[in-house]
Amino acid sequence: MNGFAKRNKKATLLWLAAVLLPLLLVVVSLNIGAYHIPLRDVWRTLTGAGGVPGAGVEAEAYRDILFRIRLPRLILALAIGAALSVSGAALQAIFRNPLVNEYILGISFGAAFGAAVSVIFLGRVFPPQPAAFLTACCAVLLVLAVAGRALAQPVSLILTGVIVSALFQALLSLAQFLANPYALQAIVFWLMGSLADAGWKDLAVSLPIMVGGTAILLLLRWRLNVLSLGDEEAKALGINVRREKLLVILAATLTTAAATAVVGVIGWVGLIVPHLVRMMAGADNRRVLPLSALFGASLMLLADDVARAATSFEIPIGILTSVVGIPFFIFLLKKSRQVWL
Amino acid sequence: MKSVQLVLPLLLVAISGQAQQPLIVKDSLGRQTEVPSVVRRVISLEPEITRIIVALGAGETLVGQDYFLRYQDHLFPVIFPAGRRLPVVSNKGQDLNHELAIRLAPDIVFSSPSETGMTESIQNKLRVPVVALASVGKVEALIAELRLAGDILGRRARAAELERFFRQKMAVVRSALDDVPAEKKPRVYLAFWGTLMRTPVIYEPVDISGGVNCAAGLLPAALGAPGTTVSAERILAWDPDIILVHGNYPPAERLVTVESILTDPRLRSLTAVREKRVHFTFGYWYWWDPAQVLLEIQYLARLFYPERFRGFDLEAEGNLIYEKFYGIKDGYTAIARILNSHEWLRETK
Numbered sequence: 001m002n003g004f005a006k007r008n009k010k011a012t013l014l015w016l017a018a019v020l021l022p023l024l025l026v027v028v029s030l031n032i033g034a035y036h037i038p039l040r041d042v043w044r045t046l047t048g049a050g051g052v053p054g055a056g057v058e059a060e061a062y063r064d065i066l067f068r069i070r071l072p073r074l075i076l077a078l079a080i081g082a083a084l085s086v087s088g089a090a091l092q093a094i095f096r097n098p099l100v101n102e103y104i105l106g107i108s109f110g111a112a113f114g115a116a117v118s119v120i121f122l123g124r125v126f127p128p129q130p131a132a133f134l135t136a137c138c139a140v141l142l143v144l145a146v147a148g149r150a151l152a153q154p155v156s157l158i159l160t161g162v163i164v165s166a167l168f169q170a171l172l173s174l175a176q177f178l179a180n181p182y183a184l185q186a187i188v189f190w191l192m193g194s195l196a197d198a199g200w201k202d203l204a205v206s207l208p209i210m211v212g213g214t215a216i217l218l219l220l221r222w223r224l225n226v227l228s229l230g231d232e233e234a235k236a237l238g239i240n241v242r243r244e245k246l247l248v249i250l251a252a253t254l255t256t257a258a259a260t261a262v263v264g265v266i267g268w269v270g271l272i273v274p275h276l277v278r279m280m281a282g283a284d285n286r287r288v289l290p291l292s293a294l295f296g297a298s299l300m301l302l303a304d305d306v307a308r309a310a311t312s313f314e315i316p317i318g319i320l321t322s323v324v325g326i327p328f329f330i331f332l333l334k335k336s337r338q339v340w341l
Numbered sequence: 342m343k344s345v346q347l348v349l350p351l352l353l354v355a356i357s358g359q360a361q362q363p364l365i366v367k368d369s370l371g372r373q374t375e376v377p378s379v380v381r382r383v384i385s386l387e388p389e390i391t392r393i394i395v396a397l398g399a400g401e402t403l404v405g406q407d408y409f410l411r412y413q414d415h416l417f418p419v420i421f422p423a424g425r426r427l428p429v430v431s432n433k434g435q436d437l438n439h440e441l442a443i444r445l446a447p448d449i450v451f452s453s454p455s456e457t458g459m460t461e462s463i464q465n466k467l468r469v470p471v472v473a474l475a476s477v478g479k480v481e482a483l484i485a486e487l488r489l490a491g492d493i494l495g496r497r498a499r500a501a502e503l504e505r506f507f508r509q510k511m512a513v514v515r516s517a518l519d520d521v522p523a524e525k526k527p528r529v530y531l532a533f534w535g536t537l538m539r540t541p542v543i544y545e546p547v548d549i550s551g552g553v554n555c556a557a558g559l560l561p562a563a564l565g566a567p568g569t570t571v572s573a574e575r576i577l578a579w580d581p582d583i584i585l586v587h588g589n590y591p592p593a594e595r596l597v598t599v600e601s602i603l604t605d606p607r608l609r610s611l612t613a614v615r616e617k618r619v620h621f622t623f624g625y626w627y628w629w630d631p632a633q634v635l636l637e638i639q640y641l642a643r644l645f646y647p648e649r650f651r652g653f654d655l656e657a658e659g660n661l662i663y664e665k666f667y668g669i670k671d672g673y674t675a676i677a678r679i680l681n682s683h684e685w686l687r688e689t690k
Contacts, residue, residue, distance in 0.1 A: 033572075033574045033578075034571075034572065034574045034575040034577075034578040035574050035575075035577050035578035036578070057610055057615075060609070060610040061577060061580075061610040064577065064606070064607055064608075064609065064610050065574055065577055068606055068607045069572075069573050069574050069577070069607055070574070119596075123593065123594060123596065177433060177434070178433075180413050180594065181409065181413055182535060182590050182591070182594040183535075183594065185534045185535045185536075185539075186535045186536060186596055189534075189535070189536055189538075189539065189570075194538075194570065196538045196570060196571070196572045196573070197536070197537065197538055197573065199607060308572050308574070312559055312571075312575070313556075313559050313560065313569040313570060313571055313575075314538065314569075314570045314571050314572045314575070315570075316570065
């Protein structure tokens with residue numbers, strides 16, 4: 001077998017794994033949880049084949065667990081994993097910086113500040129998600145406004161993102177300081193990042209935004225290759241650099257903000273997954289973005305399975321992705337001895 | 342919520358000699374501290390201890406008040422209205438204003454054991470004994486605190502009187518339930534701290550009142566954490582007979598309510614939801630108010646076993662307990678008005 005055929009076979013296997021892994025994990029995830037439902041009954045409840053299992057209350061509990069708890073949670077985990085990973089990969093490409101993550105433009109602290117203000121002033125009258133989404137978007141708009149014409153310069157934009165993040169972090173601290181102890185407990189819980197309370201209501205608004213934003217980024221994947229060559233090269237190839245970068249940033253912002261608003265800050269996914277993919281598939285964004293979406297979805301689902309099944313209590317997934325993700329990332333870097341981009 | 346693993350019960354290590362000799366006490370951090378034999382001026386940064394000081398009839402020794410009790414606790418003004426005149430000695434982060442504290446010249450400072458570094462820091466800066474105390478959700482530790490505070494403040498007789506009263510009331514509940522077999526005890530889920538998913542792994546009033554906390558033992562006791570997070574599916578797997586919602590919050594601040602649980606479609610198959618056995622209870626409130634937790638034990642016993650406590654009048658009992666502890670008439674009625682807990686009372690009748 002020559003080198004080309006070998007590479008082709010490897011790529012085919014990688015794509016096969018990327019597609020099959022989330023499907024396999026969906027099946028596994030539907031079957032694990034605190035409430036034991038026999039495998040056969042999971043299938044019968046989902047499909048209605050052979051009649052609904054159990055009787056009365058038990059059948060109702062099976063339906064509620066599968067349709068109202070596990071299924072929305074599972075879909076949300078898949079969508080968030082894909083959204084954060086694709087956003088991270090796209091931003092790394094346009095900034096030509098491997099250390100950029102999906103929160104670099106102030107989204108995490110922007111969202112956290114919005115959620116905190118909502119909990120303090122609106123309490124149970126209104127859920128914190130819309131405010132978190134709006135302030136996350138505001139944070140990025142502020143970055144773009146401050147950066148102004150420096151938009152084309154990655155370092156300036158990243159630096160502005162760091163500054164705006166710091167500003168919203170300070171505002172979040174101020175909100176926490178001023179919050180009464182009752183609101184403060186709810187804010188701290190939100191900041192941990194968790195899918196424990198996920199339901200269809202969370203998906204109703206966030207899913208279309210995440211899917212839309214991710215789809216735009218996937219459609220732009222070949223242009224990201226051009227943008228990652230550098231501004232002059234991209235211009236020479238007929239790309240409107242400013243417009244394209246703006247489009248990527250806005251799509252990544254909407255995607256990440258929608259994910260963060262629903263479940264809180266879940267770190268490291270947008271950094272680790274694209275790196276992992278580049279190590280396996282090279283730096284071509286036409287492959288990196290869709291593979292990041294698939295592996296990101298799988299990683300998030302796997303992390304959520306661990307979060308809800310490893311212990312009898314629920315580990316906030318944001319803690320889990322950081323605690324597990326960082327050593328794993330260090331291991332990968334040590335192993336590869338290089339950063340792919 | 343403060344969380345510290347404590348060495349319990351709190352011990353009075355040595356009482357050297359008679360009345361005029363200083364005491365050496367061991368606090369919740371295991372520190373041994375010498376305190377003066379006569380204490381006339383007190384600063385308490387731990388709300389639970391402040392309430393105990395008031396219950397011991399030593400409210401007049403307080404020379405300052407912590408931020409939470411002054412500005413954020415809607416219940417404390419009922420039991421100690423004179424607190425409004427005291428200077429506030431801490432900020433929102435519970436840090437002591439050292440200069441003000443020095444000016445107030447306390448003989449002793451009570452601090453929270455969750456702030457380990459703070460206790461030593463205050464002692465070094467103020468050069469007065471600092472004793473870190475909290476019950477961390479243990480009823481016996483609360484009683485030990487009462488006793489220790491009585492020793493420090495020279496109110497031993499009053500502390501002994503309140504301890505007797507507390508134990509008698511608990512004994513009445515326990516004796517009414519001592520023949521309940523373990524399998525007949527209701528399984529209880531507690532939705533605390535403003536979310537459905539946060540639950541205490543230790544909540545002794547439920548145990549004393551003949552219930553079983555579903556989350557008991559979920560975290561190793563060595564961690565000393567009072568609560569953890571669970572998923573909706575875990576609650577469904579437990580299928581509790583009764584759900585209790587943290588009710589000490591001001592009604593406008595409650596993010597979880599009885600109604601929100603009864604109408605949550607994910608929870609509709611739960612026994613507690615189907616049988617509408619979802620109720621507010623008082624819950625931790627910067628640990629406890631000793632009067633309130635004693636009342637809560639009886640309230641929960643009434644909720645769990647209505648047939649065994651048929652003649653029990655919660656409001657009358659509440660007022661009796663608040664009068665005994667704080668010397669105020671209709672104290673519980675005033676608290677109930679703030680918490681809207683008249684609704685809870687109706688459900689128990």
